[in-house]
Amino acid sequence: MKCIRCKKKAVITLKRHNAAFCAECFLHYYRNQVLKNIQKNKMFKKDDKVLVVVSGGKDSMALWDVLVKEGYNVVAMYINLGIGEYSNRSQEVVENFAKKNNLPLIVKNIKEEFGLDIYKLSKTLKRSPCSVCGTIKRYLFNKVAYDNGFSVIATGHNLDDEAATLLGNILNWGESYLARQGPVLPQTHPKLIKKVKPLYTLTEKENMYYVLLNKIEFLHEECPYSVGARSILYKELLNELEEKSPGTKQRFLIGFLEKGKKHFKEVENIELKECKTCGHVTTTEECSFCRLTKVSNTVS
Amino acid sequence: MKCIRCKKKAVITLKRHNAAFCAECFLHYYRNQVLKNIQKNKMFKKDDKVLVVVSGGKDSMALWDVLVKEGYNVVAMYINLGIGEYSNRSQEVVENFAKKNNLPLIVKNIKEEFGLDIYKLSKTLKRSPCSVCGTIKRYLFNKVAYDNGFSVIATGHNLDDEAATLLGNILNWGESYLARQGPVLPQTHPKLIKKVKPLYTLTEKENMYYVLLNKIEFLHEECPYSVGARSILYKELLNELEEKSPGTKQRFLIGFLEKGKKHFKEVENIELKECKTCGHVTTTEECSFCRLTKVSNTVS
Numbered sequence: 001m002k003c004i005r006c007k008k009k010a011v012i013t014l015k016r017h018n019a020a021f022c023a024e025c026f027l028h029y030y031r032n033q034v035l036k037n038i039q040k041n042k043m044f045k046k047d048d049k050v051l052v053v054v055s056g057g058k059d060s061m062a063l064w065d066v067l068v069k070e071g072y073n074v075v076a077m078y079i080n081l082g083i084g085e086y087s088n089r090s091q092e093v094v095e096n097f098a099k100k101n102n103l104p105l106i107v108k109n110i111k112e113e114f115g116l117d118i119y120k121l122s123k124t125l126k127r128s129p130c131s132v133c134g135t136i137k138r139y140l141f142n143k144v145a146y147d148n149g150f151s152v153i154a155t156g157h158n159l160d161d162e163a164a165t166l167l168g169n170i171l172n173w174g175e176s177y178l179a180r181q182g183p184v185l186p187q188t189h190p191k192l193i194k195k196v197k198p199l200y201t202l203t204e205k206e207n208m209y210y211v212l213l214n215k216i217e218f219l220h221e222e223c224p225y226s227v228g229a230r231s232i233l234y235k236e237l238l239n240e241l242e243e244k245s246p247g248t249k250q251r252f253l254i255g256f257l258e259k260g261k262k263h264f265k266e267v268e269n270i271e272l273k274e275c276k277t278c279g280h281v282t283t284t285e286e287c288s289f290c291r292l293t294k295v296s297n298t299v300s
Numbered sequence: 301m302k303c304i305r306c307k308k309k310a311v312i313t314l315k316r317h318n319a320a321f322c323a324e325c326f327l328h329y330y331r332n333q334v335l336k337n338i339q340k341n342k343m344f345k346k347d348d349k350v351l352v353v354v355s356g357g358k359d360s361m362a363l364w365d366v367l368v369k370e371g372y373n374v375v376a377m378y379i380n381l382g383i384g385e386y387s388n389r390s391q392e393v394v395e396n397f398a399k400k401n402n403l404p405l406i407v408k409n410i411k412e413e414f415g416l417d418i419y420k421l422s423k424t425l426k427r428s429p430c431s432v433c434g435t436i437k438r439y440l441f442n443k444v445a446y447d448n449g450f451s452v453i454a455t456g457h458n459l460d461d462e463a464a465t466l467l468g469n470i471l472n473w474g475e476s477y478l479a480r481q482g483p484v485l486p487q488t489h490p491k492l493i494k495k496v497k498p499l500y501t502l503t504e505k506e507n508m509y510y511v512l513l514n515k516i517e518f519l520h521e522e523c524p525y526s527v528g529a530r531s532i533l534y535k536e537l538l539n540e541l542e543e544k545s546p547g548t549k550q551r552f553l554i555g556f557l558e559k560g561k562k563h564f565k566e567v568e569n570i571e572l573k574e575c576k577t578c579g580h581v582t583t584t585e586e587c588s589f590c591r592l593t594k595v596s597n598t599v600s
């Protein structure tokens with residue numbers, strides 16, 4: 001098989017695009033996709049201060065690297081969630097990359113700084129660890145971005161993630177989720193920083209190729225709490241469809257963004273207040289992060 | 301396990317309803333579902349002349365039987381599609397049931413009456429057999445209903461069929477298909493008879509129980525042309541989801557009908573004409589059935 005761009009020997013085939021690339025042309029394709037996504041969706045410009053959310057996994061490492069190489073003004077942020085060895089190893093990966101490339105990195109540790117323990121909180125509150133973790137991450141990334149004058153938060157969500165989330169939202173017809181799902185979550189309040197997903201058209205596999213070809217170290221294992229999550233089942237089902245009919249996943253997601261999403265509207269305009277404890281935006285008296293912190297203080 | 305209605309020993313469990321029934325109470329539940337579907341969706345009344353589409357399979361046999369027993373004014377119609385032994389055996393099943401219960405039945409044979417051969421047409425036109433078959437069936441059921449003053453056509457589509465079709469329409473974001481999908485396809489032209497699906501909330505398995513408990517003969521095999529059809533893959537995937545989380549299929553379909561469908565509108569109002577050959581409603585000069593007949597005359 002030959003590279004469709006330079007006609008040299010191809011090493012990577014992308015069935016859904018009916019394309020094959022040599023290593024160099026794949027990286028060209030990859031960068032182009034990211035740049036196109038950023039520009040087409042007006043995610044950010046060269047003078048925007050971008051906070052990149054990194055976990056040590058292939059997706060966020062690829063995002064971090066490509067944004068740096070393309071000359072965007074980025075600072076990475078990592079949260080140590082205190083999930084045993086998984087968290088320690090991922091922090092190491094992220095710190096090594098920052099050091100090696102002399103890149104700015106903000107590190108937060110929820111156990112040391114806030115005394116939060118996801119496992120304990122999950123048990124006490126009878127909520128899934130992923131839901132507790134999501135609350136904490138959303139809060140901290142937004143807070144750091146707001147406090148330090150970032151204009152946008154970028155995450156490594158890929159095509160597989162987005163298609164799986166969409167399938168879940170569709171199976172349950174969550175109208176307000178459908179209204180909000182997309183590569184850009186605009187700023188709806190001065191204290192809620194805009195969020196973007198520059199890799200939303202690139203698959204897990206393509207992000208994997210990107211980090212491998214660039215010899216970027218990353219953590220192969222998934223978060224131990226994610227085992228058995230519904231999203232993994234959805235990914236498997238979409239992979240079965242993709243196998244039978246390459247392009248299904250992209251058609252499903254892009255079709256939604258172009259033809260489906262416009263039909264859904266956020267069900268109601270919920271009034272936003274400021275948290276009585278920390279001042280963050282919330283819909284209740286006290287924000288969910290501050291409530292977690294209180295529960296945490298009570299049980300420990 | 302005990303029957304949730306009469307507390308006798310249960311023989312059937314319906315996980316998605318968190319219910320178990322004895323044989324008698326299952327039939328009570330089944331009939332109630334059908335009646336509720338008919339009334340809630342204003343499908344037809346006791347004085348409507350209903351044409352029931354029968355194929356000899358469990359779904360349409362269940363529908364035929366339940367509508368007769370509930371005292372609706374129904375006539376069944378069967379089309380022999382000339383698909384070898386499959387068609388012969390299914391015609392026998394349908395004729396036996398009509399004879400045994402002294403029920404009116406209209407039988408059409410596309411090879412004998414119209415010289416149509418699905419396999420040949422499919423090869424000549426490079427269309428799938430299912431697509432050719434669909435054109436023929438839609439035309440003939442509608443024509444017979446119109447010519448004989450029926451007010452509605454009822455088909456045996458079940459929850460599994462409808463959820464699989466919905467998944468296909470969603471994966472491709474077929475907006476006009478989404479706008480039309482539902483248990484009732486209203487009459488949009490005097491020559492296009494209203495179509496309804498009274499079994500749309502009942503699963504394949506429940507229709508199977510119904511025919512078994514009522515000792516109704518039916519054809520177990522599927523149409524040989526349906527093997528490998530996309531719809532079968534969609535059913536399998538939905539069954540995997542249902543297995544992990546009972547109720548998913550129903551939530552998906554009913555959620556769409558209640559919350560999703562309203563957002564989609566038929567993309568354009570296509571002008572309807574009358575076919576220059578047969579007078580049937582069409583969007584082109586000559587209807588697709590008459591064109592099939594011409595192709596058929598040319599190749600044979």
Ligand SMILES: [Zn+2]
Pocket residue numbers: 003004005006007008021022023024025026
């Ligand atoms: Zn090349």
Ligand SMILES: [Zn+2]
Pocket residue numbers: 275276277278279280286287288289290291
């Ligand atoms: Zn707060």
Ligand SMILES: [Zn+2]
Pocket residue numbers: 303304305306307308321322323324325326
């Ligand atoms: Zn009972």
Ligand SMILES: [Zn+2]
Pocket residue numbers: 575576577578579580586587588589590591
């Ligand atoms: Zn015609």
